[in-house]
Amino acid sequence: MLDPLFRQALQEALGRYPTPFYAYDWGRVAAQVARLREAFPFARLFYALKANPRLGLLRRLRALGLGAEAVSVGEVLRAYWAGFPPEGVVWNGPVKTEEALAAVRERSPVVVLDSEGDLKRVARHLPGARVLLRVNPDLPVRTHGHLATGRGESQFGVLPEAVPRLVRLAQEKGLHFLGLHLHLGSALEEAGDFLQGYRVLEALYPQVGPVAVLDLGGGFGLRLDLKALAGPLEALARLYGAEVWLEPGRYLVAEAGILVVRVVGVKATRRRYLLLDGGMTSLLRPALYGARHPVLPLYPREGREAGVFDLAGPACEAGDVLARDVPLPVPEEGEALAFLEAGAYGASMALTYLDTPRPLELLWTGEGWEVLREREPLEGLWEGE
Numbered sequence: 001m002l003d004p005l006f007r008q009a010l011q012e013a014l015g016r017y018p019t020p021f022y023a024y025d026w027g028r029v030a031a032q033v034a035r036l037r038e039a040f041p042f043a044r045l046f047y048a049l050k051a052n053p054r055l056g057l058l059r060r061l062r063a064l065g066l067g068a069e070a071v072s073v074g075e076v077l078r079a080y081w082a083g084f085p086p087e088g089v090v091w092n093g094p095v096k097t098e099e100a101l102a103a104v105r106e107r108s109p110v111v112v113l114d115s116e117g118d119l120k121r122v123a124r125h126l127p128g129a130r131v132l133l134r135v136n137p138d139l140p141v142r143t144h145g146h147l148a149t150g151r152g153e154s155q156f157g158v159l160p161e162a163v164p165r166l167v168r169l170a171q172e173k174g175l176h177f178l179g180l181h182l183h184l185g186s187a188l189e190e191a192g193d194f195l196q197g198y199r200v201l202e203a204l205y206p207q208v209g210p211v212a213v214l215d216l217g218g219g220f221g222l223r224l225d226l227k228a229l230a231g232p233l234e235a236l237a238r239l240y241g242a243e244v245w246l247e248p249g250r251y252l253v254a255e256a257g258i259l260v261v262r263v264v265g266v267k268a269t270r271r272r273y274l275l276l277d278g279g280m281t282s283l284l285r286p287a288l289y290g291a292r293h294p295v296l297p298l299y300p301r302e303g304r305e306a307g308v309f310d311l312a313g314p315a316c317e318a319g320d321v322l323a324r325d326v327p328l329p330v331p332e333e334g335e336a337l338a339f340l341e342a343g344a345y346g347a348s349m350a351l352t353y354l355d356t357p358r359p360l361e362l363l364w365t366g367e368g369w370e371v372l373r374e375r376e377p378l379e380g381l382w383e384g385e
């Protein structure tokens with residue numbers, strides 16, 4: 001649910017800014033940071049900036065003492081631009097091209113090695129770099145298949161049996177080996193999946209020995225029971241004599257953000273639609289993962305007839321439906337509604353498909369609205385052509 005002050009401030013934003021727009025509640029982000037710190041007081045947090053990379057957000061998270069997790073050279077440089085120091089940035093990903101490696105040569109982040117080839121390339125281009133080795137735990141993690149990076153068939157990390165040899169190889173190549181990395185997947189709701197992952201690392205200890213760092217990735221679903229993880233995580237860290245790093249994205253920002261759209265009209269074919277001024281190009285998750293985002297009407301409900309609607313965007317695709325079978329008081333043209341839990345992987349995945357500008361992004365600081373990013377200008381869409 002939204003904070004009442006934020007909810008009130010939205011009415012003001014609707015009077016001032018063009019829809020569709022993303023709105024984030026900073027207080028909610030800060031509260032999630034506090035919750036994670038309370039659950040894992042022994043861990044260092046590296047915010048996965050793919051969830052929402054706006055600089056205004058990154059600077060605030062850095063001020064709270066977080067590091068950053070990046071997955072492309074663009075994200076690494078963005079993190080530096082936001083003021084994170086090189087030792088506060090972890091760089092993940094199966095593909096790090098020579099061009100990308102050269103771009104961070106002067107100030108190397110902590111690099112997560114994802115394969116033997118990656119290890120060799122990193123050793124060649126970033127001699128002496130601080131590195132982690134990503135373990136693919138080969139587990140049947142429960143989440144949408146696109147998000148299950150810890151399954152053995154995924155392209156990420158190295159299988160447990162290859163870990164001891166590659167740890168030695170990293171050391172022989174002169175890399176500064178910090179420890180192991182594990183990221184099971186995203187939107188994981190079952191504590192048992194994490195515990196299984198920790199057991200894979202536990203089993204590797206006799207062959208790997210003590211390390212400085214265990215980076216256990218992100219993936220914390222919004223309804224995950226964090227308490228069930230703390231004890232086992234701490235025990236694993238004690239076994240290795242390691243510091244724990246975590247890379248939360250969604251957990252910190254998803255519930256703090258909403259996508260606000262206006263109703264352009266009501267229409268019936270064989271189904272009943274509300275037509276919206278924003279759709280899949282603004283919020284891709286329903287089309288890509290079948291994700292469900294709760295819908296909140298931002299207009300008066302009293303005295304309205306009730307209806308059940310599919311909520312369709314402007315694109316020329318039958319898949320541009322952000323939610324189906326939503327019971328709502330019948331809105332009037334121009335009234336607004338919000339898609340909730342859209343603060344993570346909403347704006348960051350927005351597309352310019354169909355020459356649609358990516359939406360404006362606003363941050364409610366508790367005192368006022370701050371523009372995190374202007375709506376993309378239309379002329380920007382054909383720049384460089």
Ligand code: LLP
Nearest residue numbers: 048183186187218219220247248249250345
């Ligand atoms: N660390 C690594 C190595 C990752 O690959 C990811 C996410 C994270 C941390 C952060 O995961 P989180 O805590 O946010 O679950 N676009 C998808 C999510 C893709 C996540 C990819 N990697 C979505 O909209 O649900």
